[in-house]
Amino acid sequence: MRIWLFRLIAIALPFVFLILFEGLLRLVGFGQTVPLFIDNPAHPDYRLARPDIISRYFPDPNRAPNVTLEPTFFLKDKPENSVRIVVQGGSTAAGFPYGLGASLAGMLEHRLRASLPSHHVEVINTSLSAVNSYTLLDLADDIVEIAPDAVLIYAGHNEYLGILGVGSNYTDITNPAIMRLYLSLKEWRLFQLMQSLYAAFLPAATNEAGASRTLMAQIAKHKDIPYGSAMYNAGIEQFTGNMQRLIETYRAHGIPVYIATMASNLANQAPFSSSPMTDNERMLLQDYAQGKSVNIDSDTRTYSADFWYAIGRSAQARGQHEQARAYFTHAKDADLLRFRAPQAINDVIQGLADRPGVTLVDSEAHLRSRSANGIIGNALMLEHLHPNLQGYFLLADSFYRAIESQGQFTPWKNISIEQAWRNRPVLPAEEYMGFAMVKRLMADYPFVDEPQMLALPRPADEHQRLGLALFEKNISWLEMVKRSQQLYRQQNNREMVIKTSRLLADALPHDPEINAKAAALMTEQQNWAEAYYYLRRSQRAGNVTPGIEKQLRMLQAKLN
Numbered sequence: 001m002r003i004w005l006f007r008l009i010a011i012a013l014p015f016v017f018l019i020l021f022e023g024l025l026r027l028v029g030f031g032q033t034v035p036l037f038i039d040n041p042a043h044p045d046y047r048l049a050r051p052d053i054i055s056r057y058f059p060d061p062n063r064a065p066n067v068t069l070e071p072t073f074f075l076k077d078k079p080e081n082s083v084r085i086v087v088q089g090g091s092t093a094a095g096f097p098y099g100l101g102a103s104l105a106g107m108l109e110h111r112l113r114a115s116l117p118s119h120h121v122e123v124i125n126t127s128l129s130a131v132n133s134y135t136l137l138d139l140a141d142d143i144v145e146i147a148p149d150a151v152l153i154y155a156g157h158n159e160y161l162g163i164l165g166v167g168s169n170y171t172d173i174t175n176p177a178i179m180r181l182y183l184s185l186k187e188w189r190l191f192q193l194m195q196s197l198y199a200a201f202l203p204a205a206t207n208e209a210g211a212s213r214t215l216m217a218q219i220a221k222h223k224d225i226p227y228g229s230a231m232y233n234a235g236i237e238q239f240t241g242n243m244q245r246l247i248e249t250y251r252a253h254g255i256p257v258y259i260a261t262m263a264s265n266l267a268n269q270a271p272f273s274s275s276p277m278t279d280n281e282r283m284l285l286q287d288y289a290q291g292k293s294v295n296i297d298s299d300t301r302t303y304s305a306d307f308w309y310a311i312g313r314s315a316q317a318r319g320q321h322e323q324a325r326a327y328f329t330h331a332k333d334a335d336l337l338r339f340r341a342p343q344a345i346n347d348v349i350q351g352l353a354d355r356p357g358v359t360l361v362d363s364e365a366h367l368r369s370r371s372a373n374g375i376i377g378n379a380l381m382l383e384h385l386h387p388n389l390q391g392y393f394l395l396a397d398s399f400y401r402a403i404e405s406q407g408q409f410t411p412w413k414n415i416s417i418e419q420a421w422r423n424r425p426v427l428p429a430e431e432y433m434g435f436a437m438v439k440r441l442m443a444d445y446p447f448v449d450e451p452q453m454l455a456l457p458r459p460a461d462e463h464q465r466l467g468l469a470l471f472e473k474n475i476s477w478l479e480m481v482k483r484s485q486q487l488y489r490q491q492n493n494r495e496m497v498i499k500t501s502r503l504l505a506d507a508l509p510h511d512p513e514i515n516a517k518a519a520a521l522m523t524e525q526q527n528w529a530e531a532y533y534y535l536r537r538s539q540r541a542g543n544v545t546p547g548i549e550k551q552l553r554m555l556q557a558k559l560n
């Protein structure tokens with residue numbers, strides 16, 4: 001018996017030592033914890049998702065990609081009548097290149113507030129560029145802690161070339177189990193100490209060399225990932241395993257999930273990288289273009305990506321649109337440079353929607369239904385996968401319809417698509433900024449072989465000049481909105497004055513004066529629900545104006 005006791009002590013001693021050493025490191029303040037949500041330094045009642053959450057994965061800022069989360073504010077203490085929704089995803093969910101207004105959180109919050117006037121609605125953005133399912137899974141516990149009523153997910157494009165993706169410059173780990181172990185250990189101070197010791201032997205890191213290059217140019221390590229290859233299958237495997245665990249985490253806490261299919265530019269985005277077309281492929285293309293009967297193998301691996309795209313264009317020209325869409329999908333799947341999610345990702349998403357508590361949002365089908373001949377192209381896309389403003393609106397509309405169909409939140413007032421479009425929270429200056437950002441994106445790899453000098457057209461009016469100043473970082477977003485509002489006042493454009501007032505109030509919920517001004521404008525419009533919302537928020541932010549309680553009671557009576 002004593003022998004076994006000694007053996008157990010011998011086995012336990014190293015673990016006891018490690019635990020004590022971990023405690024000592026924490027006691028002396030070594031290392032860091034990087035929570036997703038932090039207190040708002042401007043007002044103690046509010047919290048926000050931390051903009052520098054990427055530091056959770058890259059303790060050395062010189063080795064981190066230049067990625068920032070654009071946060072939204074929410075109340076630290078969740079009100080009883082609250083509807084709290086969290087959005088997860090990559091750059092599309094985050095609204096690139098327009099910013100937060102075009103994001104799922106931005107597009108949905110105002111419309112949901114109008115649909116649920118008796119509730120305090122919060123749509124919280126946790127999306128940021130280049131992240132994939134590893135980050136979504138890693139942030140899930142933080143999201144659970146703020147007790148959301150639903151989580152919306154639009155993700156899948158970054159499984160290969162996103163941060164921690166199997167083909168990315170920002171990871172050396174390709175095994176999903178090892179990567180998940182790494183993510184689970186990163187908060188331990190012992191692990192952080194080992195990272196620091198390892199980093200001490202590495203060459204000094206700097207971001208200066210690639211500072212002028214786009215994230216797409218910096219991130220792609222494995223530029224050829226053939227369809228059906230081991231690395232291709234690894235991407236599907238990591239997405240499947242991570243998303244299953246993510247959904248199970250939310251299911252265990254009774255949090256409904258709305259997960260969307262991924263949309264890409266099929267009609268107007270040629271493959272980024274393809275194996276050369278064979279003589280047989282050229283003959284097939286020639287015969288098909290001449291209207292001859294040809295036998296085309298439906299297996300994506302049979303032909304090159306360029307062949308699939310070329311024959312898709314030929315089918316489109318002949319009016320065979322269903323066939324063209326199938327060929328374009330094969331072209332995307334055969335593209336060796338995997339910046340677009342293959343169809344297998346959507347197959348996984350559709351399978352996940354069969355689980356309890358999960359609702360499928362078929363965003364891809366929704367955008368397809370608004371595209372010419374049912375094929376998504378430049379009419380809704382800026383480049384390979386980021387929607388234009390109309391495309392972003394439709395993406396958000398697909399989630400809105402799914403939420404409405406589930407009847408989860410009541411009483412519900414339907415807000416028409418026309419009204420929602422008029423109230424879209426994006427200004428002309430932001431549209432010009434987005435245009436400039438896409439021009440910069442497409443002046444670098446993989447759209448061109450070598451980076452090109454960016455040449456922008458001269459702004460056509462004062463709003464575009466503000467957009468250019470915003471793009472060049474000569475003014476802040478808040479300054480742009482304030483100057484836009486001044487322009488609209490000068491033009492006597494009441495509708496846009498109201499929109500800019502909403503934007504300012506939503507960006508600064510802790511500012512009593514700005515929210516009181518927004519409430520006054522809503523009262524003039526007899527928009528009692530929003531007037532009450534902004535005035536109540538003004539009061540919460542510290543507004544003690546005489547008569548504010550009477551105003552709130554009056555607005556409450558109007559609502560009842």
